Amino acid sequence: MEEQYKDDSLVLHTDLYQINMMKTYWDQGIADKHAVFEGYFRKYPFKNGYAVYAGLERIVDYLKNLRFTKTDIDYLREVLDYPEAFLEYLENFEFKATLRSAVEGELVFANEPIIQVEGPLAQCQLIETAILNIINFQTLIATKAARISYVSEGDTLMEFGARRAQEMDASIWGARATYIGGFDATSNVRAGKMFNMPIAGTHAHSLVQVYRNDYDAFMAYAKSHKDCVFLIDTYDTLRSGVPAAIQVADELGDKINFLGVRIDSGDMAYQSKKIRQQLDEAGYPNAKIYASSDLDEMTILNLKMQGAKIDVWGVGTKLITAFDQPALGAVYKLVSIENDEGVMVDTLKISSNAEKVSTPGRKQVWRITRNSDGKSEGDYVALWEERPDQLEELYMFHPTYTYINKTVTDFTARPILQDIFVDGELVYELPTLEEIKEYSLKHRNALWDEYVRILNPEDYPVDLSQKAWDHKMNTIQLLKQTVQKKAPKL
Numbered sequence: 429m430e431e432q433y434k435d436d437s438l439v440l441h442t443d444l445y446q447i448n449m450m451k452t453y454w455d456q457g458i459a460d461k462h463a464v465f466e467g468y469f470r471k472y473p474f475k476n477g478y479a480v481y482a483g484l485e486r487i488v489d490y491l492k493n494l495r496f497t498k499t500d501i502d503y504l505r506e507v508l509d510y511p512e513a514f515l516e517y518l519e520n521f522e523f524k525a526t527l528r529s530a531v532e533g534e535l536v537f538a539n540e541p542i543i544q545v546e547g548p549l550a551q552c553q554l555i556e557t558a559i560l561n562i563i564n565f566q567t568l569i570a571t572k573a574a575r576i577s578y579v580s581e582g583d584t585l586m587e588f589g590a591r592r593a594q595e596m597d598a599s600i601w602g603a604r605a606t607y608i609g610g611f612d613a614t615s616n617v618r619a620g621k622m623f624n625m626p627i628a629g630t631h632a633h634s635l636v637q638v639y640r641n642d643y644d645a646f647m648a649y650a651k652s653h654k655d656c657v658f659l660i661d662t663y664d665t666l667r668s669g670v671p672a673a674i675q676v677a678d679e680l681g682d683k684i685n686f687l688g689v690r691i692d693s694g695d696m697a698y699q700s701k702k703i704r705q706q707l708d709e710a711g712y713p714n715a716k717i718y719a720s721s722d723l724d725e726m727t728i729l730n731l732k733m734q735g736a737k738i739d740v741w742g743v744g745t746k747l748i749t750a751f752d753q754p755a756l757g758a759v760y761k762l763v764s765i766e767n768d769e770g771v772m773v774d775t776l777k778i779s780s781n782a783e784k785v786s787t788p789g790r791k792q793v794w795r796i797t798r799n800s801d802g803k804s805e806g807d808y809v810a811l812w813e814e815r816p817d818q819l820e821e822l823y824m825f826h827p828t829y830t831y832i833n834k835t836v837t838d839f840t841a842r843p844i845l846q847d848i849f850v851d852g853e854l855v856y857e858l859p860t861l862e863e864i865k866e867y868s869l870k871h872r873n874a875l876w877d878e879y880v881r882i883l884n885p886e887d888y889p890v891d892l893s894q895k896a897w898d899h900k901m902n903t904i905q906l907l908k909q910t911v912q913k914k915a916p917k918l
């Protein structure tokens with residue numbers, strides 16, 4: 429490569445094969461054929477019972493600015509040697525597709541479409557990589573945060589992951605995702621600025637090391653900050669850290685808000701109980717105990733079980749890196765394509781692995797809740813034209829074990845996929861981050877606890893409508909015959 433090009437757009441944030449396929453579609457004159465793709469994940473991250481959908485705001489921003497800049501075209505010309513006519517087609521590219529999506533913060537489930545892109549084939553193809561890249565990460569982190577939020581039972585949660593995240597983008601968008609999932613603040617100041625989310629922080633061991641003793645360090649900090657949380661475990665938590673924090677608080681009185689102390693090592697159950705006792709006896713029952721150090725939902729749950737007196741949890745590495753499951757595995761599949769006669773033909777991908785067989789046709793996901801108490805009965809994935817919200821009675825059955833079934837009455841059916849872009853035009857007003865977080869928590873609370881618990885949750889029903897199920901079976905049969913007929917005889 430002769431030149432280092434300016435990174436001035438995200439349109440090339442895609443896999444080469446997408447652009448190669450665009451070229452084939454363009455060469456064949458089918459680049460503008462109408463297509464429908466749907467995105468979904470197959471397995472729950474962390475063996476959870478649901479996922480918290482996040483990433484839409486960044487997708488909107490990406491699609492709003494989707495165009496090939498001069499440097500993008502120059503680069504493609506140089507490295508791929510594409511003909512000028514194709515490059516000109518890319519240069520004139522304008523996003524004209526329709527995007528439907530779950531809203532951010534929505535609880536979403538395995539094997540149901542959470543995003544749907546409909547429009548010119550080549551356009552839908554190009555954006556697959558970026559869309560999956562965004563959803564896979566942000567949804568994963570929001571879900572991890574929700575698990576931690578569930579076990580924390582209302583305690584304050586601080587996100588401390590910036591230094592450990594997989595580089596800067598992940599720490600920024602990850603911090604936002606943790607807020608959607610139930611965290612209360614981040615230590616990442618840039619995330620606070622970008623998303624108008626609360627920031628919070630204490631101080632590090634280095635401050636104490638600079639002063640060589642706890643008392644001088646805390647006093648110095650307290651003289652320059654009204655709100656004080658002292659890190660007490662640099663030398664000797666119970667014998668030096670806590671007494672020094674108490675002495676500084678006593679001496680400065682109303683001049684500071686002595687919010688509490690942080691521990692970052694040792695046996696946190698034992699220590700927190702001792703610290704609580706020391707603080708209470710010194711007359712600081714409202715001073716909180718903060719804890720950090722490789723925490724995750726299992727450690728927090730365990731510490732709570734041991735009666736640890738911890739009020740605020742700082743969680744970094746294991747949250748922001750989704751330590752126990754590094755990827756969500758969401759996929760993006762073609763479900764319908766216009767044929768030579770201009771008629772939409774539904775399609776699927778057949779696999780020897782039954783779980784990987786996709787469901788053909790454009791679909792809507794309907795969340796079915798009981799009117800009596802607002803609790804979820806499950807999700808009903810139906811062909812686009814079906815209207816379960818207009819039915820009195822709904823027959824729901826498991827798509828694999830069809831003998832598991834029920835008939836639901838007195839229910840509400842709420843469509844999950846919403847219009848975001850229509851023919852390239854943004855029609856959706858993005859909610860504030862605060863609204864997204866509230867929305868998510870409200871829906872989490874409305875889910876049966878059997879689906880929300882973090883260990884071995886029940887399988888939330890994601891059923892196909894009878895029509896969608898029949899259509900899938902027929903399409904499989906039809907496709908098998910066509911593929912066999914067209915296969916070259918060797």
Ligand SMILES: Nc1ncnc2c1ncn2[C@@H]1O[C@H](COP(=O)(O)OP(=O)(O)OP(=O)(O)O)[C@@H](O)[C@H]1O
Pocket residue numbers: 692693694695696697698720721722723727730731734
């Ligand atoms: N009572 C406890 N029950 C279960 N896990 C605990 C308890 N107290 C601490 N832990 C966890 O045990 C791990 C101990 O980590 P580690 O062995 O690295 O030592 P540390 O005390 O944190 O010191 P350092 O961070 O300096 O290495 C941390 O993940 C911490 O969250």
Ligand SMILES: O=P(O)(O)OC[C@H]1O[C@H](OP(=O)(O)OP(=O)(O)O)[C@H](O)[C@@H]1O
Pocket residue numbers: 588589591592632692720721722723742743744745746
């Ligand atoms: O443990 P995490 O969940 O990632 O939380 C963030 C950690 O970052 C800080 O430590 P630092 O980076 O100074 O290293 P340390 O682990 O040696 O204290 C802080 O004291 C936490 O321990």
Ligand SMILES: O=C(O)c1cccnc1
Pocket residue numbers: 588589615628629630631690720742744
């Ligand atoms: O504010 C803190 O206490 C903090 C911030 C980042 C990482 N660890 C701790």
